[in-house]
Amino acid sequence: MKPTLPRRNPAPVARAWPRAPRRKPALITAGILTLLVSAAVLAWTHCAPEKDPGMQNAEVILQRVCRGEGKWVLSAEEVAILTRHRWRPDGRGTHLTLGSRVGEGSPSRLVLPFAKLCHHLHTCLRRRSLRVLFDLQLFGRHPDTRAALIDGSLHCVRLDPAVYILARRQQPALTPIAQELSAGQPEVRGAIIVRHPSSIATLADLKGHSFAFGAEQSALGSFLPKAALAAAGLRAHDFRLLTRAASDDVLNAVRTGVWDAGVVQWDDLQLLLKAGVPLRVLTELRGPSLLWVAAEGVDPSIVAVLRDTFLELRDPAVLNGLDHRLTGFTRPLAELDALAQAIQQAQSFDPP
Helix, strand or coil, X not given: CCCCCCCCCCCCXXXXXXXXXXXXXXXXXXXXXXXXXXXXXXXXXXHCCCCCCCCCCHHHHHHHHHCCCCEEEECHHHHHHHCCCCCCCCCCXXXXXXXEXXXXXXXXXXXXXXXXXXXXXXXXXHHCCCCEEEEEXXXXXXXXXXXXXXXXXXXXXXXXXXXXXXXXXXXXXXXXXXXXXXXXXXXXXXXXXXXXXCCCCCHHHHCCCEEEEXXXXXXXXXXXXXXXXXXXXXXXXXXXXXXXXXHHHHHHXXXXXXXXXXXXEHHXXXXXXXXXXXXXXXXXXXXXXXXXXXXXXXCHHHHHHHHHHHHHCCCHHHHHHHCCCEEXXXXXXXXXXXXXXXXXXXXXXXXX
16 A cells, blocks of 8 residues: 655646835825826927017006007007007008097006007908008097197097097098998987976076986087077077086086986986986987098008908997997998088087
8 A cells, every 4th residue: 555645735726926015105106196297398398389588477567558648559569568468569560550539437447448459450351361460549529639649649530520520521532341330220219308397498597407418529519509509599698607527427417406407328327217317308419320430541452351341240249348229330321411510510519
């Protein structure tokens, strides 16, 4: 009988890999975050646009603008900065100055809409292979805008139609580009108002009372109401007090009895009438809406493209900034002969 040998365990088929030492989860998370941040920084370094030399801060520009009184001037470079677009200087480009009279309000709030318009015009002309850079000049008074147009400081100007008629007498070569549509119409409306009830029933009854006009040399705020008062037999010396103010201020002053009568915009008046404010219309005023005009010497090819650009403009971000009633533009349609006659008649209201 053979002796029984002790059994041996068979050799393992595969040997287990040595177990890796355990790492703390916090260390793993920190490492992943470090890699992600490094990759983001590297990508930003390669992809981020370089800042142009001499790039100014938009807030600094607005602070400078706010220090101006009655006139605000911006270069094409500053317009690009305010609209958050990159400045690309090009010596081959044509520089034009866009100008307008602006109403009352914060200069920064007034400047930004026109800066957006300058950028829009620049972009549209560039698509037509016209390299035009727009500087910007804004004025607080119509006479100052007219004077800048006559002396050659402005090339593309937004004008009250009465200011256009006066300027055309000194510079006949002015070219109307487009006319604004106010609520879809190439006209603006206003009214001469009094409180209700009031002993003033007609324009002639205003003799001996106080009266507030609108903007100086404007059609709706100055010439048309003066012509209406002159037609009623009144002259400046017939009034106890004459002054000028914005439409909102006139409404408030007449409503509270500070002034006896005044000129207001029709839309502003309708808002108060619908709210039940006791006001009464003595006479309604109608006149052509604002015009955009090219000065003498502007390249006719640029004028033609500017006209097309205005007629095609539908962007509410640009339109509403200029005027909440502005809905677009049309070719100059308004017949200005009636307004020219009103300007002539208004001169008799202010005898020398």
